[in-house]
Amino acid sequence: MTTGTLFGAGMLGHEPFERVLSDDKASREDPAEPKYVTVSNTKLWLAPQGKCSMDVKDNGQDWGGFRARGFEERDMATPLGRMRCRVAGEGPPMLFIHGIGGGASGQAFARLAPTFTSSHRVIVPDLVGWGLSEHPARMILFDDYVAMIVALLDAFPGDSVVVAQSLAAGFCMAAAEQRPGGWGA
Numbered sequence: 001m002t003t004g005t006l007f008g009a010g011m012l013g014h015e016p017f018e019r020v021l022s023d024d025k026a027s028r029e030d031p032a033e034p035k036y037v038t039v040s041n042t043k044l045w046l047a048p049q050g051k052c053s054m055d056v057k058d059n060g061q062d063w064g065g066f067r068a069r070g071f072e073e074r075d076m077a078t079p080l081g082r083m084r085c086r087v088a089g090e091g092p093p094m095l096f097i098h099g100i101g102g103g104a105s106g107q108a109f110a111r112l113a114p115t116f117t118s119s120h121r122v123i124v125p126d127l128v129g130w131g132l133s134e135h136p137a138r139m140i141l142f143d144d145y146v147a148m149i150v151a152l153l154d155a156f157p158g159d160s161v162v163v164a165q166s167l168a169a170g171f172c173m174a175a176a177e178q179r180p181g182g183w184g185a
């Protein structure tokens with residue numbers, strides 16, 4: 001039986017693998033190969049060595065209720081891969097950048113972001129490696145996240161207001177040092 005820790009959505013928390021994968025199939029698999037379990041359309045990767053990611057399947061559902069609130073979904077290219085963004089409203093850009101960790105995605109702002117669409121062009125991405133964005137096979141580093149923020153600023157020109165959650169605030173501060181223009185008050 002495979003042992004380790006399951007990292008993923010808050011509804012699961014941290015549970016030993018054997019509570020989720022209790023069949024013989026897990027013990028026959030190569031321990032170096034990633035394993036996953038699907039819960040509520042969410043694929044949770046199980047990583048015995050602490051490397052984990054979350055892959056949300058885009059099955060056409062209005063994930064987070066953004067489409068119902070007038071948001072358009074679009075993909076944009078970044079240096080690390082395809083990033084899913086939700087965009088609505090007119091005016092100066094306002095970016096909502098989620099933090100990283102189990103279950104992280106733009107859905108963290110599903111209730112807050114729509115309140116600004118009457119005065120701003122609101123952009124809510126899923127950073128690469130999270131949510132509905134591409135999940136690269138390699139580890140994503142701090143500088144990769146900074147490059148994603150710079151790519152967002154370049155894609156949505158103007159003085160941007162940025163709302164950042166948790167560690168994303170650090171990514172944004174580093175991006176501001178690299179790219180001083182384009183930040184609003």
